Amino acid sequence: xxxxxxxxxxxxxxxxxxxxxxxxxxxxxxxxxxxxxxxxxxxxxxxxxxxxxxxxxxxxxxxxxxxxxxxxxxxxxxxxxxxxxxxxxxxxxxxxxxxxxxxxxxxxxxxxxxxxxxxxxxxxxxxxxxxxxxxxxxxxxxxxxxxxxxxxxxxxxxxxxxxxxxxxxxxxxxxxxxxxxxxxxxxxxxxxxxxxxxxxxxxxxxxxxxxxxxxxxxxxxxxxxxxxxxxxxxxxxxxxxxxxxxxxxxxxxxxxxxxxxxxxxxxxxxxxxxxxxxxxxxxxxxxxxxxxxxxxxxxxxxxxxxxxxxxxxxxxxxxxxxxxxxxxxxxxxxxxxxxxxxxxxxxxxxxxxxxxxxxxxxxxxxxxxxxxxx
Amino acid sequence: xxxxxxxxxxxxxxxxxxxxxxxxxxxxxxxxxxxxxxxxxxxxxxxxxxxxxxxxxxxxxxxxxxxxxxxxxxxxxxxxxxxxxxxx
Numbered sequence: 001x002x003x004x005x006x007x008x009x010x011x012x013x014x015x016x017x018x019x020x021x022x023x024x025x026x027x028x029x030x031x032x033x034x035x036x037x038x039x040x041x042x043x044x045x046x047x048x049x050x051x052x053x054x055x056x057x058x059x060x061x062x063x064x065x066x067x068x069x070x071x072x073x074x075x076x077x078x079x080x081x082x083x084x085x086x087x088x089x090x091x092x093x094x095x096x097x098x099x100x101x102x103x104x105x106x107x108x109x110x111x112x113x114x115x116x117x118x119x120x121x122x123x124x125x126x127x128x129x130x131x132x133x134x135x136x137x138x139x140x141x142x143x144x145x146x147x148x149x150x151x152x153x154x155x156x157x158x159x160x161x162x163x164x165x166x167x168x169x170x171x172x173x174x175x176x177x178x179x180x181x182x183x184x185x186x187x188x189x190x191x192x193x194x195x196x197x198x199x200x201x202x203x204x205x206x207x208x209x210x211x212x213x214x215x216x217x218x219x220x221x222x223x224x225x226x227x228x229x230x231x232x233x234x235x236x237x238x239x240x241x242x243x244x245x246x247x248x249x250x251x252x253x254x255x256x257x258x259x260x261x262x263x264x265x266x267x268x269x270x271x272x273x274x275x276x277x278x279x280x281x282x283x284x285x286x287x288x289x290x291x292x293x294x295x296x297x298x299x300x301x302x303x304x305x306x307x308x309x310x311x312x313x314x315x316x317x318x319x320x321x322x323x324x325x326x327x328x329x330x331x332x333x334x335x336x337x338x339x340x341x342x343x344x345x346x347x348x349x350x351x352x353x354x355x356x357x358x359x360x361x362x363x364x365x366x367x368x369x370x371x372x373x374x
Numbered sequence: 375x376x377x378x379x380x381x382x383x384x385x386x387x388x389x390x391x392x393x394x395x396x397x398x399x400x401x402x403x404x405x406x407x408x409x410x411x412x413x414x415x416x417x418x419x420x421x422x423x424x425x426x427x428x429x430x431x432x433x434x435x436x437x438x439x440x441x442x443x444x445x446x447x448x449x450x451x452x453x454x455x456x457x458x459x460x461x462x
Contacts, residue, residue: 006410009396016392018399018408063392065401065408091390093403116403 007246013298016062016288018252021266024052024083025072025258026361029101032124032135034163034197034204037257037269039072040363045259047278049079055256055278056087058285066093066116070266072258072361075102081110088116097122097161099139100146108149112156120161120187121146126174130167134204151182159226161187166203169210172217176225187226188218190233192267193325193335196362198354201326211338212237233318233334236311247320250275250297254288262287264297267321271358304331311339327354378447383432383454384424384462393417400458407456416449423459 027042028035047055059067067087074080074096084094093116100121103111111117121143125131128140150158160179162168168175172188179186193201206214215234218225218241229243244252249265256262260278263269275294276287288294306312318334326335327349333341385391388404391411398411400420411417418436419429426432429450433443453459 006396006412012395014394014399063390065390065392065399065403066406093406118406 007244010244010248010252011246011298011300013251013294016059016064016285017254018065019068019248020059020064020254020256021068021070022055022256023070023072023258023266024074024080025077027076028072028099029076030073030099030136030139031363032196033200034124034134034165034191034195035362036192036195036197036267037070037072038195038357038360038362041361042072042076043259043361047258047260049082051260051279052079052083053086055260055284056083056090056092058278058283059092060090062285062288064092066095069094069096071097073099073101075107084117085114088114094118095120095159098146099135100143103146103149105149105152108146108153108155111150112153118159119150119155120159121150122161122163123175123178124163124165125168126171126178130171133167134163134165147182147184157183157185159185159187161189163191164188164206164214165191166206166210169206169213172214176221185226186224187228188214189228190230190319192319192321194267194321195269195357198325198357205336208336208338208340211336215241215338230319233315233336234338236315236338240314245314246316249273249320250294254294256284262291264293265321267319268324269359270324270355272324272355302331304329306331306333306341309333309339309341325355378450378454379430379433379443380428382427382462383429383450383459385420386457386460389458391417391421400453402456402458405457407458409453409456409458411453412449416446419446419450420453420459424462 023037025042025046026037026039028039031040075098087094095118097120123131123143124134131140162175176186191205211234215237218231223242231241232245235241235245253265254262255266256278257269262275262278264273275291278284303312303317306317320330322335323330326346328335328342328345335342335346389400389402392399397413398417400409400411411420415438419432422432422436426435433446438446450459
């Protein structure tokens with residue numbers, strides 16, 4: 001199986017990203033145990049409204065067609081609508097991820113009235129019991145209420161975004177049925193061991209047998225389910241799943257975090273994958289085009305320990321972030337290699353080699369209050 | 375494949391084209407489709423569609439050799455399917 005010439009060219013990088021994620025804030029009303037960005041508290045250095053608009057001006061000049069806004073919970077920002085409306089007016093469509101807590105009837109109406117806006121509501125269980133273990137007590141009902149409000153307002157096909165875990169793999173049909181009941185579109189993505197997810201990944205990531213279930217399910221549902229091309233490591237199991245079969249980090253995708261730091265992808269918020277800051281001289285454009293990190297990622301990558309594996313062309317060695325945060329070498333197998341090639345290595349990674357997070361915005365652990373102390 | 379040489383075509387008004395080293399990206403703001411134009415010649419032809427009465431004249435004006443017309447027709451046909459291009 002040969003890699004298409006287009007994919008080869010995309011690996012060499014583009015003049016501007018195709019898919020840019022912008023986490024607007026680290027503040028969040030939830031404390032999901034797998035949060036990629038360890039969100040919770042707002043960072044005092046968060047970009048101001050004016051700085052955010054300057055970044056959007058730059059993205060418009062680069063002809064970035066749309067951005068994915070996330071967080072934290074982006075709707076926590078008081079200027080959320082101002083930023084989104086500014087973006088759309090500049091010709092940059094917005095797709096944003098939310099837990100739905102702030103989508104009441106009025107907001108649902110306001111969102112419905114906007115053009116070029118897509119909404120993804122996160123849900124990690126098809127029932128409250130499964131979902132709330134990961135996303136917090138009450139979060140299932142909150143998400144469903146937001147979906148109801150969007151449906152009543154006539155928003156149209158919003159997206160339901162599911163991170164696939166060991167606990168919810170068996171619910172894929174239920175998620176699909178739920179999405180269908182709203183006329184919504186289902187999106188399922190791969191769990192990454194990033195942020196707080198680094199601590200919970202070993203309990204949450206699907207088993208190898210479940211990975212085959214995911215592959216079979218996606219093969220059967222094809223183009224009707226979105227995946228962000230996040231399951232390409234499963235392509236070693238058979239005919240390729242729809243989408244670009246490659247890691248886009250620093251090549252076609254990147255992440256801007258709430259303080260303007262630019263990372264190679266949304267799953268590697270760590271100093272080792274930080275390329276620069278949008279407030280640096282030359283702005284985002286210079287970071288994208290000239291940073292040492294991104295230029296390096298666009299060079300041909302070594303297959304390393306995977307070079308002799310017959311499935312390498314199909315799986316491309318998997319996900320860089322998944323390897324990094326589990327302490328595996330970047331030029332070796334993915335921790336969820338379907339051939340099991342990482343199992344021995346994974347079991348023997350010394351704790352000292354597993355990267356420590358370079359930042360954490362989690363809320364402080366709650367200390368039980370003493371009755372009457374107030 | 376449809377015979378498109380005599381068709382009068384144009385880029386859909388909700389589509390933006392962004393030149394890239396491999397050709398161009400085309401994004402449709404309404405149906406959210408992102409499509410790759412796989413050569414700079416293809417971009418040249420697509421951009422010139424609305425200023426020529428037919429696809430054939432756009433191909434001639436873009437100096438595409440006739441032996442490549444079939445492959446251009448089939449690419450244009452698929453761009454019509456994804457609504458990047460439409461009949462005017």
